Amino acid sequence: xxxxxxxxxxxxxxxxxxxxxxxxxxxxxxxxxxxxxxxxxxxxxxxxxxxxxxxxxxxxxxxxxxxxxxxxxxxxxxxxxxxxxxxxxxxxxxxxxxxxxxxxxxxxxxxxxxxxxxxxxxxxxxxxxxxxxxxxxxxxxxxxxxxxxxxxxxxxxxxxxxxxxxxxxxxxxxxxxxxxxxxxxxxxxxxxxxxxxxxxxxxxxxxxxxxxxxxxxxxxxxxxxxxxxxxxxxxxxxxxxxxxxxxxxxxxxxxxxxxxxxxxxxxxxxxxxxxxxxxxxxxxxxxxxxxxxxxxxxxxxxxxxxxxxxxxxxxxxxxxxxxxxxxxxxxxxxxxxxxxxxxxxxxxxxxxxxxxxxxxxxxxxxxxxxxxxxxxxxxxxxxxxxxxxxxxxxxxxxxxxxxxxxxxxxxxxxxxxxxxxxxxxxxxxxxxxxxxxxxxxxxxxxxxxxxxxxxxxxxxxxxxxxxxx
Amino acid sequence: xxxxxxxxxxxxxxxxxxxxxxxxxxxxxxxxxxxxxxxxxxxxxxxxxxxxxxxxxxxxxxxxxxxxxxxxxxxxxxxxxxxxxxxxxxxxxxxxxxxxxxxxxxxxxxxxxxxxxxxxxxxxxxxxxxxxxxxxxxxxxxxxxxxxxxxxxxxxxxxxxxxxxxxxxxxxxxxxxxxxxxxxxxxxxxxxxxxxxxxxxxxxxxxxxxxxxxxxxxxxxxxxxxxxxxxxxxxxxxxxxxxxxxxxxxxxxxxxxxxxxxxxxxxxxxxxxxxxxxxxxxxxxxxxxxxxxxxxxxxxxxxxxxxxx
Numbered sequence: 001x002x003x004x005x006x007x008x009x010x011x012x013x014x015x016x017x018x019x020x021x022x023x024x025x026x027x028x029x030x031x032x033x034x035x036x037x038x039x040x041x042x043x044x045x046x047x048x049x050x051x052x053x054x055x056x057x058x059x060x061x062x063x064x065x066x067x068x069x070x071x072x073x074x075x076x077x078x079x080x081x082x083x084x085x086x087x088x089x090x091x092x093x094x095x096x097x098x099x100x101x102x103x104x105x106x107x108x109x110x111x112x113x114x115x116x117x118x119x120x121x122x123x124x125x126x127x128x129x130x131x132x133x134x135x136x137x138x139x140x141x142x143x144x145x146x147x148x149x150x151x152x153x154x155x156x157x158x159x160x161x162x163x164x165x166x167x168x169x170x171x172x173x174x175x176x177x178x179x180x181x182x183x184x185x186x187x188x189x190x191x192x193x194x195x196x197x198x199x200x201x202x203x204x205x206x207x208x209x210x211x212x213x214x215x216x217x218x219x220x221x222x223x224x225x226x227x228x229x230x231x232x233x234x235x236x237x238x239x240x241x242x243x244x245x246x247x248x249x250x251x252x253x254x255x256x257x258x259x260x261x262x263x264x265x266x267x268x269x270x271x272x273x274x275x276x277x278x279x280x281x282x283x284x285x286x287x288x289x290x291x292x293x294x295x296x297x298x299x300x301x302x303x304x305x306x307x308x309x310x311x312x313x314x315x316x317x318x319x320x321x322x323x324x325x326x327x328x329x330x331x332x333x334x335x336x337x338x339x340x341x342x343x344x345x346x347x348x349x350x351x352x353x354x355x356x357x358x359x360x361x362x363x364x365x366x367x368x369x370x371x372x373x374x375x376x377x378x379x380x381x382x383x384x385x386x387x388x389x390x391x392x393x394x395x396x397x398x399x400x401x402x403x404x405x406x407x408x409x410x411x412x413x414x415x416x417x418x419x420x421x422x423x424x425x426x427x428x429x430x431x432x433x434x435x436x437x438x439x440x441x442x443x444x445x446x447x448x449x450x451x452x453x454x455x456x457x458x459x460x461x462x463x464x465x466x467x468x469x
Numbered sequence: 470x471x472x473x474x475x476x477x478x479x480x481x482x483x484x485x486x487x488x489x490x491x492x493x494x495x496x497x498x499x500x501x502x503x504x505x506x507x508x509x510x511x512x513x514x515x516x517x518x519x520x521x522x523x524x525x526x527x528x529x530x531x532x533x534x535x536x537x538x539x540x541x542x543x544x545x546x547x548x549x550x551x552x553x554x555x556x557x558x559x560x561x562x563x564x565x566x567x568x569x570x571x572x573x574x575x576x577x578x579x580x581x582x583x584x585x586x587x588x589x590x591x592x593x594x595x596x597x598x599x600x601x602x603x604x605x606x607x608x609x610x611x612x613x614x615x616x617x618x619x620x621x622x623x624x625x626x627x628x629x630x631x632x633x634x635x636x637x638x639x640x641x642x643x644x645x646x647x648x649x650x651x652x653x654x655x656x657x658x659x660x661x662x663x664x665x666x667x668x669x670x671x672x673x674x675x676x677x678x679x680x681x682x683x684x685x686x687x688x689x690x691x692x693x694x695x696x697x698x699x700x701x702x703x704x705x706x707x708x709x710x711x712x713x714x715x716x717x718x719x720x721x722x723x724x725x726x727x728x729x730x731x732x733x734x735x736x737x738x739x740x741x742x743x744x745x746x747x748x749x750x751x752x753x754x755x756x757x758x759x760x761x762x763x764x765x766x767x768x769x770x771x772x773x774x775x776x777x778x
Contacts, residue, residue, distance in 0.1 A: 185472050192477075408501075412508035443476070447483030454488055455495075456509055459628050 001041035035159035046121040095324035123163030166284035181258025191256030198248025206241035207458035220383040224394035272358035520611035523656040540591025562656030570684035675718035
């Protein structure tokens with residue numbers, strides 16, 4: 001079920017009402033059923049894949065806790081391999097086969113393997129990582145193994161963050177399912193503010209920008225450098241608003257019921273370097289990689305060269321996590337390389353104007369690298385980059401898909417984006433509670449956001465980008 | 470709980486007030502040479518384009534026609550009443566931009582039911598993929614009566630249809646905007662220009678919107694129950710556009726439906742005799758040279774004559 005769909009607008013109040021009407025001991029069951037319904041709106045059969053992950057890690061964690069150190073380690077490795085195997089089959093199998101066939105073809109080996117005709121289960125990478133985080137924390141002794149199968153299932157399946165995070169840690173969430181939450185004004189108000197802001201970012205900003213970005217990337221060879229440049233900038237905001245919008249809705253939907261999920265974004269485009277950017281972008285994933293890959297690899301404890309290598313490895317894996325395509329790997333590696341260089345050169349921007357310059361440089365660099373993230377292939381990415389740097393002129397005619405995208409509409413989208421850039425920080429601070437405004441001003445602010453949803457929203461047309469991961 | 474309800478109501482009322490104010494401004498204030506709404510929401514205008522010109526022609530008299538065309542821009546640019554008139558067939562072209570079966574059905578019920586016994590339904594594959602935003606918004610704003618506009622909204626209870634209705638109601642002084650300079654008469658627009666190059670769409674995949682097939686079936690069944698005669702037509706498309714794969718996928722879904730409904734389908738999508746780049750204005754529309762050729766081809770078709778004459 002999409003957050004930006006009519007189904008969710010019916011589902012959400014029903015779940016909230018049932019949650020507070022039911023006695024505490026039945027709430028977990030209701031939330032679990034609701035989460036199954038939410039997930040099964042996509043491809044119902046894939047719930048069994050999710051169930052397999054849940055069962056494996058549930059059993060493994062109990063065994064880890066009960067076993068000696070050596071056996072616990074075996075259970076941990078077994079759990080990691082089996083969970084990753086599911087991910088490998090559904091997300092990476094065809095990628096490996098395609099590459100194998102490519103290499104076979106290159107060396108003249110007349111043998112090709114068939115790819116599988118399977119759809120990637122929605123949010124597979126997210127719940128796989130959340131599940132892995134649980135077994136690792138149990139192994140490390142930071143979390144007790146959960147004996148209640150239903151509660152553990154709910155930890156993996158909790159509907160607000162099931163398909164696109166935040167990727168939670170068991171210490172933060174599991175205990176909350178045992179706590180009795182009562183309906184209170186602060187949670188409802190903060191949760192609803194968060195949902196409205198998230199919807200605005202997704203439906204008004206991201207999906208409006210997507211209307212321009214998608215056809216430009218699709219017809220990169222048939223549009224001018226100006227269109228391409230606008231599309232590159234638009235995509236930077238599209239992906240930010242799409243993904244942080246999703247996180248806001250997820251955090252808000254959970255907050256209404258009294259649950260606290262971790263923050264996933266902290267105004268990343270205000271960063272003055274790529275290191276800072278990654279401490280503010282998709283925080284739950286960055287910290288996951290830090291805790292479960294970077295530190296076990298040695299982190300920064302083994303000298304400068306090894307630190308650089310560790311960073312590079314982590315970012316390459318992070319790229320691969322995002323998608324089974326070399327464009328994602330290149331995107332991840334480029335970020336890794338940039339971060340390594342930034343650390344080695346000890347780049348610091350101090351003073352107002354230098355910081356502004358640093359922010360601009362970071363935004364330009366991040367936006368440039370998003371080209372590899374957004375493009376379907378290297379050819380498409382190259383076409384976009386080449387079009388911009390060679391100042392590609394507008395060919396004789398625009399493909400007909402651009403007919404509704406006349407100059408006025410593009411100007412309108414730029415204006416919407418400018419308004420967003422101006423209000424992003426203030427509204428984010430208001431919804432986070434770090435900025436206080438009068439109650440009347442708050443009413444008008446959220447009323448204006450709601451009105452924008454009605455007037456400019458692109459309802460139910462565009463999936464959340466991160467669903468594909 | 471009381472506090473939650475009270476504050477929610479406050480926010481909703483304030484949102485409604487802001488919405489109404491913006492709709493009013495969008496409907497009545499111009500920026501440069503167009504309604505402000507057009508900068509933010511494509512197609513959100515009051516009165517304009519071929520739709521308005523066609524509706525004016527249609528409602529200015531109660532003439533009965535030998536045949537009426539329904540469909541998308543493919544239709545209103547593809548069937549020239551002047552050419553049919555030369556063969557003694559009076560034709561009205563009620564095609565509108567991206568018109569789908571839902572819109573066609575409302576036009577039929579509100580304005581066309583008593584105006585002809587024969588309906589030519591132009592079939593253009595992409596219309597069976599689209600959500601119908603463009604079509605519905607333009608029709609909602611240009612049908613002459615609020616009742617018809619509301620009937621269109623009822624076909625599609627979506628935010629954008631409500632916005633279009635709101636703009637329609639909020640316009641103090643409806644203005645003619647963006648007239649279609651290609652408009653000739655009886656709904657027809659003459660497309661000029663020549664297609665010089667085509668970006669082949671070999672990889673295009675037909676992605677059916679099942680709602681549109683359901684709506685199409687509903688419309689046809691209603692016309693059939695009213696005793697109307699129906700013929701389905703598709704005009705040729707540029708051979709170099711590489712649409713075979715796409716159209717074949719459409720046909721795989723469409724053919725069983727029309728067989729079940731017992732309809733004639735004159736499908737000239739792949740017809741190439743005489744049709745080169747000079748007969749097309751763009752990848753999906755013929756120019757006048759193409760229209761001349763196609764309309765005569767159609768009138769010589771036995772299926773057409775069987776239904777129309």
